[in-house]
Amino acid sequence: MVFLSHVCKNRMRPNLDIPARLSVLNQYCFLWLIRIADQKNFQLKSKGDPIMTQVNSDVIIIGAGPSGTSAAALIHQAGFKVAVIEKEEFPRFIIGESLLPRCMDLLEEAGLIDAVKARDYIVKHGAVFLTDDQRTDFEFGNQFTDGWGYTWQVPRDDFDHTLATAVEKMGVDIFWRHTVTDADCRADSATVTATGPDGNPVTFSGRFVLDASGFGRVLPRLMDLDLPSALPRRDSVFTHITGDRRPAGDAAGKIWICMLPENSWLWIIPFSNGKTSVGVVAEPAFIDNLGGSLDDKLSAIIDMSRPAADRLADRKPDFPARRIDGYSIAVKTLCGDGYALTGNATEFLDPVFSSGVTLALESANRAAKTLIRQLKGETVDWDKDYAAYLGHGVEVFRTYVNAWYDGALPTVFFSDKATPDIRSQICSVLAGYVWDMDNPFVAKHEKAVDKLAQLCDMRANK
Numbered sequence: 258m259v260f261l262s263h264v265c266k267n268r269m270r271p272n273l274d275i276p277a278r279l280s281v282l283n284q285y286c287f288l289w290l291i292r293i294a295d296q297k298n299f300q301l302k303s304k305g306d307p308i309m310t311q312v313n314s315d316v317i318i319i320g321a322g323p324s325g326t327s328a329a330a331l332i333h334q335a336g337f338k339v340a341v342i343e344k345e346e347f348p349r350f351i352i353g354e355s356l357l358p359r360c361m362d363l364l365e366e367a368g369l370i371d372a373v374k375a376r377d378y379i380v381k382h383g384a385v386f387l388t389d390d391q392r393t394d395f396e397f398g399n400q401f402t403d404g405w406g407y408t409w410q411v412p413r414d415d416f417d418h419t420l421a422t423a424v425e426k427m428g429v430d431i432f433w434r435h436t437v438t439d440a441d442c443r444a445d446s447a448t449v450t451a452t453g454p455d456g457n458p459v460t461f462s463g464r465f466v467l468d469a470s471g472f473g474r475v476l477p478r479l480m481d482l483d484l485p486s487a488l489p490r491r492d493s494v495f496t497h498i499t500g501d502r503r504p505a506g507d508a509a510g511k512i513w514i515c516m517l518p519e520n521s522w523l524w525i526i527p528f529s530n531g532k533t534s535v536g537v538v539a540e541p542a543f544i545d546n547l548g549g550s551l552d553d554k555l556s557a558i559i560d561m562s563r564p565a566a567d568r569l570a571d572r573k574p575d576f577p578a579r580r581i582d583g584y585s586i587a588v589k590t591l592c593g594d595g596y597a598l599t600g601n602a603t604e605f606l607d608p609v610f611s612s613g614v615t616l617a618l619e620s621a622n623r624a625a626k627t628l629i630r631q632l633k634g635e636t637v638d639w640d641k642d643y644a645a646y647l648g649h650g651v652e653v654f655r656t657y658v659n660a661w662y663d664g665a666l667p668t669v670f671f672s673d674k675a676t677p678d679i680r681s682q683i684c685s686v687l688a689g690y691v692w693d694m695d696n697p698f699v700a701k702h703e704k705a706v707d708k709l710a711q712l713c714d715m716r717a718n719k
């Protein structure tokens with residue numbers, strides 16, 4: 258019974274009483290079942306108790322958004338068993354619909370790009386920034402870094418479902434409608450508890466946990482890792498509309514960022530399904546001071562931007578506008594014994610440069626590769642190999658987000674003093690290539706942006 262009690266202690270704690278009620282013969286049968294359970298997923302039920310399911314894998318991933326599924330794809334293809342736990346059933350709505358070209362490299366590496374290509378999403382060739390009387394276009398085809406010249410605008414219900422389906426086809430188990438409620442992460446093992454769709458507990462055992470739970474922030478909440486963001490609180494109100502008068506040709510798929518009073522701005526993101534995503538980002542008072550319902554507020558805000566009002570004059574909302582309050586969040590650490598955070602479970606800055614999904618895929622890629630090395634027996638330094646790498650990219654975007662809101666970046670964008678070379682270097686940042694250290698606007702991001710803004714400002718004032 259040594260083996261049995263050992264297994265019970267570590268794997269089946271809630272059912273410890275079962276063997277005592279069995280005959281000796283049945284105890285042997287039970288022992289045999291436990292041996293199988295140790296290799297396969299297993300269900301136990303004692304009279305009156307809820308069914309407790311035990312799932313064993315090498316890696317437990319919380320969340321089946323782009324970060325979770327792309328990490329799962331890489332780890333599975335490296336030969337390790339992955340269990341993905343997702344509280345929703347897909348397709349489900351989520352905001353964050355404009356990709357950056359860097360995503361294409363990451364989807365390709367995860368073996369997921371063909372599944373996405375097959376969805377025929379509208380091609381995004383670049384980004385347009387507009388005021389009532391100024392406009393500047395960035396073409397990803399004219400960028401400094403040797404990277405992808407385009408990407409896609411994706412309705413996330415369809416995109417995330419496509420990725421999850423592709424990953425399931427590879428052989429990854431996704432446990433739908435399972436909500437993670439607890440986790441115990443240690444240097445060489447991890448246990449995660451979830452509530453299944455029937456309300457019964459499910460225990461997941463593995464060697465490591467990747468938390469890709471997005472704004473669910475499962476491990477940051479359980480381990481008290483959340484930090485308030487240093488950025489001021491900003492909220493967002495958005496919907497999908499029909500009746501978008503899109504520009505012709507390749508320009509149809511570009512994202513529009515329309516600048517508004519009081520540092521607020523509006524996005525217009527067109528989809529191939531005929532709908533268009535429209536949303537505002539602003540400090541709370543800007544939204545609160547407008548009267549009426551959320552739909553009225555969003556409509557009034559659209560009409561504050563001449564280019565947006567013209568383009569969206571025939572708009573009809575597809576669903577009532579929704580609001581997200583104070584989306585920015587920071588975190589104390591990205592990794593610890595037996596776990597790492599990826600995607601939005603790490604830090605979320607701001608949606609202005611559409612960096613969210615790119616960082617979700619990049620962090621998943623880097624965490625998966627670090628973890629695969631560890632699972633193969635290599636000694637890895639998570640702080641250096643993962644956190645420092647990801648931190649660099651986040652810092653580059655932080656510089657650009659800060660420079661957007663303090664006015665330095667709009668000065669540069671709308672200045673005719675930024676040379677084509679400089680614009681191509683900035684374009685690579687807007688394309689998500691924020692690890693290309695040959696690009697001075699990446700390597701020395703803070704200084705480069707600051708100097709250029711001063712130069713453009715001085716020349717504008719001459």
Ligand SMILES: Cc1cc2nc3c(=O)[nH]c(=O)nc-3n(C[C@H](O)[C@H](O)[C@H](O)COP(=O)(O)OP(=O)(O)OC[C@H]3O[C@@H](n4cnc5c(N)ncnc54)[C@H](O)[C@@H]3O)c2cc1C
Pocket residue numbers: 319320321322323324325342343344345351352353354355356357435436437438469470471472473474475493536581584599600601602608611612613614615617
């Ligand atoms: C207003 C706004 C606009 C944005 N616009 C853009 C944009 O244009 N482009 C862009 O790239 N990004 C954008 N983003 C950011 C983007 O939404 C996120 O960065 C992206 O969704 C992160 O992906 P993820 O895989 O980390 O998390 P998610 O996509 O959020 O996936 C996490 C998954 O975890 C699941 N989960 C949560 N809690 C639990 C639990 N307890 N148990 C089990 N599962 C759980 C959730 O159901 C979810 O499916 C925007 C964000 C905001 C707020």
